[in-house]
Amino acid sequence: MAKSYDLIIVGAGMVGALSAVLLAKSSLRVALVDKHDGEHVLSVPPAYDARVSAISSQSKSLLEAANVWQNLPSGRVTSYDNIVVWDGLGAGYIDFNAGFAAMPELGDLVENIVLSQQLMTQIKHNANIDLYLGNGLESYELSESGATVDLLSGDRLVSQVLIAADGGSSSLRSENGFETVEWDYGHTAIAATIEIDQAHQNTAWQSFGEEGVLAFLPLPPVNDRHFVSIVWCVPPKDAQQLTELSDDDFCRRVHYAINKRFQVVGITRPRQAIPLRQRHAKEYIKSGIALIGDAAHTIHPLAGQGANLGFADVKALVEVLSKAHKRGEPLGQSKVLRRYQRARMLDNMAMTAGMEAFKRLFSTQQPLIVQLRNAGMKQFDRSLGIKKKIIARAAGLSSFS
Numbered sequence: 001m002a003k004s005y006d007l008i009i010v011g012a013g014m015v016g017a018l019s020a021v022l023l024a025k026s027s028l029r030v031a032l033v034d035k036h037d038g039e040h041v042l043s044v045p046p047a048y049d050a051r052v053s054a055i056s057s058q059s060k061s062l063l064e065a066a067n068v069w070q071n072l073p074s075g076r077v078t079s080y081d082n083i084v085v086w087d088g089l090g091a092g093y094i095d096f097n098a099g100f101a102a103m104p105e106l107g108d109l110v111e112n113i114v115l116s117q118q119l120m121t122q123i124k125h126n127a128n129i130d131l132y133l134g135n136g137l138e139s140y141e142l143s144e145s146g147a148t149v150d151l152l153s154g155d156r157l158v159s160q161v162l163i164a165a166d167g168g169s170s171s172l173r174s175e176n177g178f179e180t181v182e183w184d185y186g187h188t189a190i191a192a193t194i195e196i197d198q199a200h201q202n203t204a205w206q207s208f209g210e211e212g213v214l215a216f217l218p219l220p221p222v223n224d225r226h227f228v229s230i231v232w233c234v235p236p237k238d239a240q241q242l243t244e245l246s247d248d249d250f251c252r253r254v255h256y257a258i259n260k261r262f263q264v265v266g267i268t269r270p271r272q273a274i275p276l277r278q279r280h281a282k283e284y285i286k287s288g289i290a291l292i293g294d295a296a297h298t299i300h301p302l303a304g305q306g307a308n309l310g311f312a313d314v315k316a317l318v319e320v321l322s323k324a325h326k327r328g329e330p331l332g333q334s335k336v337l338r339r340y341q342r343a344r345m346l347d348n349m350a351m352t353a354g355m356e357a358f359k360r361l362f363s364t365q366q367p368l369i370v371q372l373r374n375a376g377m378k379q380f381d382r383s384l385g386i387k388k389k390i391i392a393r394a395a396g397l398s399s400f401s
Contacts, residue, residue: 193268197265277298
């Protein structure tokens with residue numbers, strides 16, 4: 001006997017899991033399928049997880065609506081009220097401060113694994129969600145009348161629509177012929193947690209220089225010891241060299257790359273190397289299926305907006321499908337799903353284009369460009385009105401659309 005649902009979500013990462021919780025709160029019946037077992041074992045600070053996300057005000061509100069944010073473990077979230085960006089090849093810098101926009105903070109930093117664990121806790125306590133973890137799709141059929149899915153476990157599921165939240169290498173995207181615009185960034189991101197010699201001042205620090213793009217993201221202190229998560233974007237050949245260094249040599253390189261602003265005391269977690277690729281689907285929807293999160297788009301992490309774009313997809317999808325459900329409209333119809341696409345595509349494309357332009361501007365070391373870039377940064381730093389608009393955009397309080 002097939003089990004019937006309103007939606008089947010494939011992918012129980014942060015975006016897929018948050019979708020499941022919020023859709024279930026709208027009285028929709030959800031099946032959540034993932035090939036992994038969904039178990040998240042938290043390390044003990046200061047061994048913070050290497051993967052963290054910057055959470056905007058809008059994303060925080062969504063997580064609060066899912067009853068997730070208020071139940072995160074104490075001591076695993078750090079707010080930041082300042083971002084300092086500077087050109088390592090010159091004297092140009094930009095200071096983004098929450099006070100410019102009359103905001104209490106610019107956002108919060110939290111480990112991905114911490115969010116994932118609490119999302120899974122909420123899912124397991126929700127009667128409107130059935131979990132199919134450690135499972136995968138054997139076959140499926142899609143149409144405007146719905147989706148039929150056969151799992152590797154032998155279970156057959158039917159629903160009105162299939163939601164692909166299966167990440168940047170989405171099988172559902174490729175199997176269903178979604179065309180993408182994509183290219184290799186020529187960067188690999190090295191993620192790690194390090195200890196520094198002084199307080200980070202609840203500031204996110206970012207340097208663009210000869211050593212690549214290096215971000216210091218504040219983490220909670222432990223017994224007067226200070227920690228940051230780093231994301232260091234460098235060419236692949238440099239990434240290989242950096243991952244092969246001893247911990248002491250790696251810390252010395254980080255100290256140099258951050259312009260000696262902090263003394264790096266040590267590294268607390270193994271380094272992770274993540275190849276970076278830009279990808280954007282030309283369409284997010286087809287009859288019976290919709291792409292969300294990284295399945296629809298991936299961008300360079302230099303602005304820390306990847307998770308927030310995915311959560312904004314969730315917000316739009318939940319609003320569209322909840323309203324359609326109340327009106328009795330079939331959720332898999334193209335005319336319904338197209339509302340979600342219209343709500344998100346322009347905003348995502350604008351962010352993608354902006355990050356690409358930013359990356360290209362700061363990747364060059366040509367002297368004339370560097371000189372103009374530094375002059376532009378100094379002028380920009382004095383433009384409080386523009387900075388206010390950028391802060392509002394990053395917080396999710398405004399959009400490009």
